[in-house]
Amino acid sequence: MQKLINWIDERFPLIETFEYHMSKYYAPKNFNFWYYFGVLSIVVLVIQIVTGIFLTMHYKPDTGLAFASVEYIMRDVEWGWLIRYMHSTGASLFFVVVYLHMYRGVIYGSYRKPRELLWIIGVIIFIALMAEAFMGYLLPWGNMSYWGAQVIISLFDAIPLVGPVLAEWVRGDFVVSDATLNRFFAFHVIALPLVLIVLVFLHIVALHAVGSNNPDGIEIKKNKDANGIPKDGIAFHPYYTVKDIVGVIVFLMVFSAIMFFAPEMGGLFLEHDNFNPANILQTPPEIVPLWYFTPYYSILRATTASFLPILTGAVFLVALLAILDTRNTMKRMVYAGIAVVLAFGLLSGVLEAKVWGVILMGASLVVLFFMSWLDKSPVKSIRYRGWIYKLALTLFIISFFLLGYLGMKPASGLNVILAQGGTVVYFLFFFLMPFYTKWDKTKPVPERVTS
Amino acid sequence: MKKVLITIMLALAPVMTFAAGGSGAKLDHAKVDLSDQASLQNGAKIFVNYCLSCHSASYMRYNRMARDIGLTEAQLAEYMGFITDDKGKFKSGALMKATISDDAAKAAFNTVPPDLTVTSRSRGADWFYTYMRSFYRDEKTPSGWNNVVFPNVAMPHVLWSWQGTNRAVFKTDDKGIKHFEGFEVITPGSMTEKEFDNSMRDLTAFMVYMGEPARLVRFQLGIYVLIFLAFFGVFAYLLKKNYWKDVH
Numbered sequence: 001m002q003k004l005i006n007w008i009d010e011r012f013p014l015i016e017t018f019e020y021h022m023s024k025y026y027a028p029k030n031f032n033f034w035y036y037f038g039v040l041s042i043v044v045l046v047i048q049i050v051t052g053i054f055l056t057m058h059y060k061p062d063t064g065l066a067f068a069s070v071e072y073i074m075r076d077v078e079w080g081w082l083i084r085y086m087h088s089t090g091a092s093l094f095f096v097v098v099y100l101h102m103y104r105g106v107i108y109g110s111y112r113k114p115r116e117l118l119w120i121i122g123v124i125i126f127i128a129l130m131a132e133a134f135m136g137y138l139l140p141w142g143n144m145s146y147w148g149a150q151v152i153i154s155l156f157d158a159i160p161l162v163g164p165v166l167a168e169w170v171r172g173d174f175v176v177s178d179a180t181l182n183r184f185f186a187f188h189v190i191a192l193p194l195v196l197i198v199l200v201f202l203h204i205v206a207l208h209a210v211g212s213n214n215p216d217g218i219e220i221k222k223n224k225d226a227n228g229i230p231k232d233g234i235a236f237h238p239y240y241t242v243k244d245i246v247g248v249i250v251f252l253m254v255f256s257a258i259m260f261f262a263p264e265m266g267g268l269f270l271e272h273d274n275f276n277p278a279n280i281l282q283t284p285p286e287i288v289p290l291w292y293f294t295p296y297y298s299i300l301r302a303t304t305a306s307f308l309p310i311l312t313g314a315v316f317l318v319a320l321l322a323i324l325d326t327r328n329t330m331k332r333m334v335y336a337g338i339a340v341v342l343a344f345g346l347l348s349g350v351l352e353a354k355v356w357g358v359i360l361m362g363a364s365l366v367v368l369f370f371m372s373w374l375d376k377s378p379v380k381s382i383r384y385r386g387w388i389y390k391l392a393l394t395l396f397i398i399s400f401f402l403l404g405y406l407g408m409k410p411a412s413g414l415n416v417i418l419a420q421g422g423t424v425v426y427f428l429f430f431f432l433m434p435f436y437t438k439w440d441k442t443k444p445v446p447e448r449v450t451s
Numbered sequence: 452m453k454k455v456l457i458t459i460m461l462a463l464a465p466v467m468t469f470a471a472g473g474s475g476a477k478l479d480h481a482k483v484d485l486s487d488q489a490s491l492q493n494g495a496k497i498f499v500n501y502c503l504s505c506h507s508a509s510y511m512r513y514n515r516m517a518r519d520i521g522l523t524e525a526q527l528a529e530y531m532g533f534i535t536d537d538k539g540k541f542k543s544g545a546l547m548k549a550t551i552s553d554d555a556a557k558a559a560f561n562t563v564p565p566d567l568t569v570t571s572r573s574r575g576a577d578w579f580y581t582y583m584r585s586f587y588r589d590e591k592t593p594s595g596w597n598n599v600v601f602p603n604v605a606m607p608h609v610l611w612s613w614q615g616t617n618r619a620v621f622k623t624d625d626k627g628i629k630h631f632e633g634f635e636v637i638t639p640g641s642m643t644e645k646e647f648d649n650s651m652r653d654l655t656a657f658m659v660y661m662g663e664p665a666r667l668v669r670f671q672l673g674i675y676v677l678i679f680l681a682f683f684g685v686f687a688y689l690l691k692k693n694y695w696k697d698v699h
Binding site for chain 2: 029068071072074075076081082085234238239242243245246249250252253256257259260261263264272273274275276277
């Protein structure tokens with residue numbers, strides 16, 4: 001055995017790689033509950049890839065056969081129903097664990113220096129995952145698959161000048177059709193999974209270069225012993241590998257409970273209307289995306305013509321704070337200029353409200369890229385932040401859940417107003433961050449991690 | 452404490468909101484029991500004898516259905532000898548297709564009756580159970596029948612000889628909106644109300660089974676999987692505890 005390892009090691013950095021990433025990768029010893037979701041997202045990624053391979057063996061990407069082939073998998077393929085439910089439950093739980101993983105990053109400041117790139121790669125993974133989920137949802141060719149894709153692709157139509165051509169190019173047709181189904185299949189089973197795997201690899205490379213953050217938000221590498229090992233660090237293997245096994249088993253229990261006892265999750269994970277085959281002549285009474293897209297869908301729908309003046313007010317509020325915050329005349333003029341241009345765009349009617357909806361929906365994701373620079377607090381972890389930040393975060397979480405809930409409801413009356421309020425809070429959390437994190441009174445950060 | 456609360460909130464988020472839906476009519480609870488094979492068999496009998504004339508269940512095979520509800524291949528051949536291939540040979544693995552052709556259906560009903568394989572999953576068991584019991588006489592429709600749950604449906608009341616004929620009583624409120632009050636019997640059928648309800652419960656049970664045959668096994672299997680994981684989890688936890696003894 002030793003001889004074989006030596007033989008390989010002379011030709012490939014086997015031991016070195018294992019030590020660098022596992023047995024000599026020192027992670028802070030105070031990881032808590034929130035630190036399971038990274039490994040769990042990898043577990044779900046593997047589940048999705050393996051079950052996806054088996055589904056591909058039986059699924060037919062053809063508008064005439066797709067719906068029937070899914071039901072064929074559910075009935076005639078041995079254990080096909082289990083593989084399909086693993087994949088459908090896995091899709092929703094992928095977003096559950098990724099959202100919780102991102103939330104962990106937010107509360108403990110894992111996006112702050114020196115982990116900016118790690119965070120940015122993570123945000124790209126999140127966006128790639130959304131594309132993967134969106135394209136995968138067309139494949140069962142149910143009526144909600146069809147109309148969901150129709151609505152989302154038609155968002156491109158809103159882009160001035162090139163919009164309609166672009167939408168046609170994406171669909172490969174004037175409406176969602178066989179051409180669309182085939183290309184979505186190609187993207188879903190090969191293009192995006194490859195992108196995701198590469199990004200996950202880069203995410204881990206970046207993580208292991210800078211080292212893991214921890215619930216105290218302090219750098220364990222600043223406190224090393226004589227051997228150069230962080231005093232608060234423990235080897236990832238075996239300590240965290242054995243710990244993560246426990247977490248994975250608990251997660252698999254939740255996964256199984258859903259998959260075996262409530263795979264539809266009351267219409268949240270598998271929508272009722274998607275058990276009707278796609279019908280170009282029959283729009284579902286309410287087109288609802290799957291739950292993980294509903295916060296963004298809400299932002300899109302909330303942006304009506306009457307909302308634009310409110311947005312203009314919010315733009316001026318942020319601009320005013322930015323101007324008061326700096327003494328540099330040049331910067332002040334730039335801020336004022338941006339505000340005036342935005343206000344003109346919002347109020348003059350150059351772009352329709354629908355276009356602003358698309359812009360805001362995009363912005364709600366793009367803003368995540370800038371978090372590392374928006375946060376000016378001297379501390380990283382929520383444990384040492386003051387009440388202002390905690391209040392801002394609480395309001396943000398409430399608005400996020402509210403937007404998610406409203407995205408499943410008809411957009412009318414009070415719902416629209418609530419969604420508009422939620423949208424304002426969502427964006428102010430980010431755009432006011434440079435100010436409230438500066439005003440906030442923080443607590444002193446300890447030298448060493450606490451347990 | 453707050454942390455724990457947030458954790459619980461986040462964990463429960465997917466279950467907190469259940470999408471509601473329906474035609475507005477009040478639905479009766481179907482209370483089907485899929486472990487009752489006699490009920491499933493009776494439902495299958497009604498489905499094959501009545502529904503399958505016009506509606507397909509084209510994702511389902513006869514022999515799969517027979518196996519799941521406790522019929523042997525011989526029984527299937529005896530009851531459903533009409534399932535044949537092109538050469539007239541008995542073919543138990545055939546898909547459950549409607550007897551009527553699409554063109555004939557269009558001529559008769561002005562529409563092709565929908566495939567019913569997964570209808571129980573899009574409409575729900577309660578909807579189906581209530582729908583089957585909510586037909587009433589209405590001279591204004593082409594078929595002479597109407598339905599409280601699915602107004603102006605093209606389908607006539609196929610089982611009218613069992614249930615009898617009913618008249619629906621509507622009351623118009625001061626806003627001019629019609630509210631359904633209840634049914635009045637015009638002529639009684641061959642079954643009592645209770646017998647008819649039970650037959651429709653059996654039919655609904657069969658529809659629920661047909662929508663998702665895995666329903667018959669997945670609950671049981673899920674329990675075994677959870678027991679295995681819990682058992683495995685105990686040892687994983689002990690292993691973790693042992694390794695972490697020296698971490699302070």
